[in-house]
Amino acid sequence: MSDAADRMLWARSALRIHCPHARRDVFVDGLVGDNAIALHRLFLVPARSPGPGGRVVDVAARRSLPLSPGSVLLLPSSRRYRFEFAPGLHLIGYHFRIEVVPGRDVLGDAVRFQRVAGDHALLERTWRAFAGTDMGSWLTTEGVLRSELAALVQPSWAAVEAAVLAQRRWGAVLADLERAGARRAVAGCARRIGMTREGFSRKFQRDLGISPSAWLSRRLADRATELLLYTDRPLASIAEELGFSDAFALSKLVKRVTGQNPSGIRAIRATLPSRRA
Template sequence: MDVLSDLLHRARATNAQIRQLIQRPPWAMTFADAPPLTVVATLGGRASVRLDDDPGAAPVRLAAGDIALVSGTARYTIADSPDTPPQMVVRDGRKHLIDAGAPAQQPLAPRTYGDGLPGATALLRGAYEIRGEVGERLLRTLTPLAVVPAGPRTRAVLELLAAETAHEAPGQDAVLERLLDLVLVLALREWCARPDARVPSWHRALAAPAIGEALRLLHENPGHRWTVAELAAKVGQSRATFAAHFTAAVGEPPLGYLTGWRMTLAADRLRDTDRTVAAVAREVGYEDAFAFSTAFKRARGASPAHWRRAHRSA
């Protein structure tokens, strides 16, 4: 499994919420308790997205087929135009009217709301509850508002997702979640391929055949007792050449990257499971629980037991 697939798989959250809005201008909705990651796609018409947590951030306009990935913000506004003031606030899953003259929000079909009249803007919104250290690692590949222009590959999937959103059939939730996952993966690919995208160095390193293969091996089996020599042999390079190329591409030595990835996995296991510290240590490649605790405290600033108590209560 490649690194991006591994991150998406481990950070995957169930119960993704998918809604379609078909609304004539003027309209504007503020989401006051945004999830860690939201996918907003314009199916028809035009829209804009504004990050309300960042007063200096300019609204970004979306044309038909554009996809916006919103992350790292607790409050944002979607509107037909940047000039339209918010007419309603969505908080805790409930709509609260600000403007008595707000446009109708009647149900039009399953998961579809608005007025559905000619000239309306059609939007899809999918919300992910991504949690944990792996989720944070995934979100660091994005800026708070990443916009992917319309393209033939994403357009075809968006059309299918829109059709399924307004449909009701057995297994519908599973179909919708997988289609939304596909939209997310395609959008992430497009975003990370942009020359101006500020993505982590490990992501750019995936394009280097030997380094990408080494990263895949580390993610596929993080508990293995890897050595630099073994990794170099696996990818067909000398030890010195591999170590130099890996460090230059990723920004840290191979075993330094492995330690960071193990600590990420360990943090999520400590928070989400009742496994003992010794069991977690073994799962991420440490036979000695004391050595694991030392490494974890160095990386997270607290012992595994203290970190678990603090983050479970939080």
């Protein structure tokens, strides 16, 4: 087997697309707002969308891209954007990261704020697929995310290889950190392996490219999102399990990391195939 084929098989076993938000929306009254979240975003505007569509502004760079019908926009994570959606805008949105170590994105600087023309037939097929409940519809929506990323992003294999090595080196520590939840998890984890919090944080940042507190915030938001989507448990119960002082503290973290309130995430449950069958 060739080196290229070996690498493809290896990548399939190591890489995972984490995409807690993928849906279509019609903004009847438009929308104006801004936020910054720890996930990349891919916006697809089908040609059926009426009017000018609106725009997305990268606040720090003072650069804007139009949301015109038939376009595709890619937004890097952790940057503040201003959204100016015109009334009637039809939008497909994916919030995602590609990871080996859960919570750590491998795309990094490969993701740029950009807009390209989309394939009108593909955008229309994707719009219809989001209304479907069958496996074919799900495969279509998943496949579009991957195909668009293939056209827009060229990450290096070196970043993936570094993430695999970091996962092997830090896997047990990450599991311990996640089990501890929000209750002084970083200090406790450092103490259990015989390090100061400061030394632990420096080594973690050097090897994984993210601080332990930022990594834990992402993982706790991931777990909260899964529980909100796939269980009926009250927010207070989820907050207690994850080590938060109350539901409000968890709600703030989920909003900061994902850009959505827990109530909005829970409302998505009604659109899941298992809930509509």
